[in-house]
Amino acid sequence: MKETRDIALRDDLIGRSLRRVPKQYRLALKSFQAYLREAGQVLSLETVESYLNQKKKQGYVGKNGKRHPYTAAGYNHHVNSLKALVRVLFDKSPDLTAAQRLELENGLGKIKLRKRSPADTQIGEDKVLDPGEQDRLLAESPDKERLLMLFLLATGCRISEALNIGLDQIRPVNGHVDIRIVGKGDKERTLQVPSDLIDQIKACYRGEAYLFETNRGKPYRREYIFMRFKRLGLRIIDRPIHPHMFRHTFATRMIEEHPGDLAGVSAHLGHARVSTTVDLYVHQKLKYNTLAEHYNSLINRKGSGKKKR
DSSP states (O other): OHHHHTOOBOHHHHHHHGGGSOGGGHHHHHHHHHHHHHHTOOBOHHHHHHHHHHHHHHOEEOTTSOEEOOOHHHHHHHHHHHHHHHHHHHHTOTTOOHHHHHHHHHHHHTSOOOOOOHHHHSOOGGGSOOHHHHHHHHHHSOHHHHHHHHHHHHHOOOHHHHHTOBGGGEEEETTEEEEEEEOGGGOEEEEEEEHHHHHHHHHHHOOSSBSSBOTTSSBOOHHHHHHHHHHHHHHHTSSOOOTHHHHHHHHHHHHHHOTTOHHHHHHHHTOSOHHHHHHHHOOSSOOHHHHHHHHHHHHTSTTTTOOOO
């Protein structure tokens, strides 16, 4: 791979190319750009591999100032970010030969994602709002944020799905509305939402094109909503929150209340497979309360535990 490794790109070209990379990757790529500057290096497959090896060994610094190892998802986010950047940058290099481009793709293909363990995929209790937290957030948040929170809790929507809902996607049906949304992988699904909730949102946001619309007639940016929710969480329930916690809360409640309908919950969430829903939300570890309730139900059965004479 020597020929390809010698093809390097300037720092200023990386900066300009960040605009062409999906938004969710940009923060990770700014970290990579800082790494290159500090090391006095330029982007190449070699520096990509070196940076990823450093991430594997060193992990990241948490809010408590301590280092933590990356989960598979965290590490894979860096891998996918760098692959996206390299492809964008080398697309802008017309002097590359077909052989060099093929070698590049082969080199990127050798950078493997980490496999997720059950511990990586399961949603912990810290990512789910308890009923008290949920009630306080809905009681004390400003109207716009409160209604968005309520919509996320009622539908289990991803925040990007919710913010992109156009008014033309909403269709009234007997007592509720159907909302057609496009989720991950361009998969379409339909949400059924109470009409009164949609009426409240429309009256509050006064959108002309989008359900959740800014005063400038555009959909809200994810980054702005993340920032607002984080601040509200710290002020109201003394911990930061993010929009996806409302999806986790919805999914957890639905599975607790309807354990026999995993397929229905999975389809509503837009998961490609029921196994995805199970891996995320059905935890293998039983709580003591669950075991205690089971034991009590056994000993309270008529005649159980009594020896026959």
